[in-house]
Amino acid sequence: xxxxxxxxxxxxxxxxxxxxxxxxxxxxxxxxxxxxxxxxxxxxxxxxxxxxxxxxxxxxxxxxxxxxxxxxxxxxxxxxxxxxxxxxxxxxxxxxxxxxxxxxxxxxxxxxxxxxxxxxxxxxxxxxxxxxxxxxxxxxxxxxxxxxxxxxxxxxxxxxxxxxxxxxxxxxxxxxxxxxxxxxxxxxxxxxxxxxxxxxxxxxxxxxxxxxxxxxxxxxxxxxxxxxxxxxxxxxxxxxxxxxxxxxxxxxxxxxxxxxxxxxxxxxxxxxxxxxxxxxxxxxxxxxxxxxxxxxxxxxxxxxxxxxxxxxxxxxxxxxxxxxxxxxxxxxxxxxxxxxxxxxxxxxxxxxxxxxxxxxxxxxxxxxxxxxxxxxxxxxxxxxxxxxxxxxxxxxxxxxxxxxxxxxxxxxxxxxxxxxxxxxxxxxxxxxxxxxxxxxxxxxxxxxxxxxxxxxxxxxxxxxxxxxxxxxxxxxxxxxxxxxxxxxxxxxxxxxxxxxxxxxxxxxxxxxxxxxxxxxxxxxxxxxxxxxxxxxxxxxxxxxxxxxxxxxxxxxxxxxxxxxxxxxxxxxxxxxxxxxxxxxxxxxxxxxxxxxxxxxx
Numbered sequence: 037x038x039x040x041x042x043x044x045x046x047x048x049x050x051x052x053x054x055x056x057x058x059x060x061x062x063x064x065x066x067x068x069x070x071x072x073x074x075x076x077x078x079x080x081x082x083x084x085x086x087x088x089x090x091x092x093x094x095x096x097x098x099x100x101x102x103x104x105x106x107x108x109x110x111x112x113x114x115x116x117x118x119x120x121x122x123x124x125x126x127x128x129x130x131x132x133x134x135x136x137x138x139x140x141x142x143x144x145x146x147x148x149x150x151x152x153x154x155x156x157x158x159x160x161x162x163x164x165x166x167x168x169x170x171x172x173x174x175x176x177x178x179x180x181x182x183x184x185x186x187x188x189x190x191x192x193x194x195x196x197x198x199x200x201x202x203x204x205x206x207x208x209x210x211x212x213x214x215x216x217x218x219x220x221x222x223x224x225x226x227x228x229x230x231x232x233x234x235x236x237x238x239x240x241x242x243x244x245x246x247x248x249x250x251x252x253x254x255x256x257x258x259x260x261x262x263x264x265x266x267x268x269x270x271x272x273x274x275x276x277x278x279x280x281x282x283x284x285x286x287x288x289x290x291x292x293x294x295x296x297x298x299x300x301x302x303x304x305x306x307x308x309x310x311x312x313x314x315x316x317x318x319x320x321x322x323x324x325x326x327x328x329x330x331x332x333x334x335x336x337x338x339x340x341x342x343x344x345x346x347x348x349x350x351x352x353x354x355x356x357x358x359x360x361x362x363x364x365x366x367x368x369x370x371x372x373x374x375x376x377x378x379x380x381x382x383x384x385x386x387x388x389x390x391x392x393x394x395x396x397x398x399x400x401x402x403x404x405x406x407x408x409x410x411x412x413x414x415x416x417x418x419x420x421x422x423x424x425x426x427x428x429x430x431x432x433x434x435x436x437x438x439x440x441x442x443x444x445x446x447x448x449x450x451x452x453x454x455x456x457x458x459x460x461x462x463x464x465x466x467x468x469x470x471x472x473x474x475x476x477x478x479x480x481x482x483x484x485x486x487x488x489x490x491x492x493x494x495x496x497x498x499x500x501x502x503x504x505x506x507x508x509x510x511x512x513x514x515x516x517x518x519x520x521x522x523x524x525x526x527x528x529x530x531x532x533x534x535x536x537x538x539x540x541x542x543x544x545x546x547x548x549x550x551x552x553x554x555x556x557x558x559x560x561x562x563x564x565x566x567x568x569x570x571x572x573x574x575x576x577x578x579x580x581x582x583x584x585x586x587x588x589x590x591x592x593x594x595x596x597x598x599x600x601x602x603x604x605x606x607x608x609x610x611x612x613x614x615x616x617x618x619x620x621x622x623x624x625x626x627x628x629x630x631x632x633x634x635x636x637x
């Protein structure tokens with residue numbers, strides 16, 4: 037029997053394509069479904085985020101190496117494709133990269149970390165737009181629901197104080213009494229639950245009802261419904277109003293898009309059943325859980341009664357407006373909002389003395405955050421991109437009247453409504469494990485909004501050179517990111533060793549000085565060195581060492597003003613009556629109250 041030689045290249049190509057698809061599915065699945073479940077632990081100086089960054093961004097870096105290398109070689113003939121939104125994010129990344137040329141940065145390490153996170157999201161968008169297969173969505177959403185369910189169980193263990201290590205493994209964050217799972221913060225825990233709960237409802241609505249023909253589908257549907265019930269309980273028990281409302285916004289968006297397109301009765305009935313299940317869980321929660329259930333009702337009543345306070349966001353937003361006013365045209369720089377907050381709050385409290393003095397890293401409103409960090413031009417471009425996206429969404433819905441929307445598009449568009457509603461109150465885009473989900477949803481929507489044959493927004497044919505430059509950027513970002521991360525982990529371990537595993541002051545200082553050469557943790561190392569000098573000076577009663585430590589801490593504070601360091605410096609300034617230090621701290625402190633009327637004078 038003769039072999040057809042022409043079939044050999046095709047078979048090899050098919051085998052290569054199958055391997056790439058399997059690899060890319062694994063990379064997408066890991067970066068999306070694992071980071072919210074892992075945390076660094078006490079083996080690292082940064083006990084929460086470091087391993088989350090690794091599990092989220094290492095797969096993204098590998099995607100960038102695979103896709104970027106081929107794009108650099110093949111140009112427009114390669115598999116990578118660009119759309120209107122992809123071009124917008126690429127050009128915005130160029131703007132962010134060049135921003136330090138006209139904006140003086142307070143914290144360079146902070147800007148570098150944020151740049152790699154932002155670049156990672158752009159690369160993830162490009163990779164998802166070009167390579168993500170529609171049939172990957174269902175298993176990845178199912179794994180996300182499993183992750184959130186496990187996180188919910190961990191939160192139940194935490195609130196009961198049952199966080200003891202299992203055979204030496206600290207699977208659950210050691211935060212007894214807190215209801216946060218392994219996410220590290222209540223609002224982020226609730227957001228992850230809302231994202232996974234909505235995705236679970238989407239699976240129930242769009243991929244089959246209560247009865248399935250084969251065992252595999254029966255198992256997936258039964259597991260998904262079990263996850264849905266547990267996640268509903270945990271989301272309500274988190275008492276996070278932003279997370280619960282965001283879930284409802286996403287659910288409403290999905291139901292309306294089904295209604296205005298296919299009007300599929302089976303899907304609408306399953307959506308109604310899912311909503312009824314949520315309310316059934318809510319009723320059980322209020323009746324059975326007298327502790328947190330009562331807290332949930334109190335917070336809901338307070339939100340309605342004190343609506344002008346906007347769930348304790350009003351004062352943060354007032355301060356954010358003042359931060360934006362420092363540099364309204366250019367912004368204060370990527371990742372620099374937090375380092376201008378205390379000064380902005382001083383100005384805001386001067387205008388409104390009833391404000392409470394506080395400190396936060398985020399504006400708790402993404403539009404305000406962009407205005408503060410990127411100026412009027414940056415926020416205008418964001419709003420314009422949002423309007424273009426909404427206009428394209430409306431056209432797409434009109435074209436699908438009487439027909440079902442593609443499943444990936446229905447999930448992605450509804451999911452973005454959920455995330456952007458949450459972004460008006462919290463900070464979903466400042467945790468890489470959540471930002472990648474938003475990038476995926478944008479990419480899946482853009483396939484139908486900006487690559488559709490009927491669309492008017494699809495870009496004209498781009499030159500091959502542009503694709504090669506994009507491939508070169510992806511390669512450079514991946515290589516630079518791997519070096520940045522590996523070097524940062526090494527330095528983080530040195531800081532951990534200096535903090536806990538040696539009592540030798542000279543050895544501590546040596547390790548910290550080595551760590552200070554790492555761009556990723558330089559600010560942390562310099563702060564630790566300053567605090568080491570202060571503690572040593574206090575222990576020895578040596579004023580010169582204390583003065584040296586204060587000078588180092590002031591240098592850290594100039595770059596990264598935090599409430600904790602402000603309190604430390606103010607305490608030393610008052611105890612030692614250092615007038616120059618008190619004067620230096622004045623722009624960061626609450627303004628002095630005006631003298632009472634009728635005071636002697």
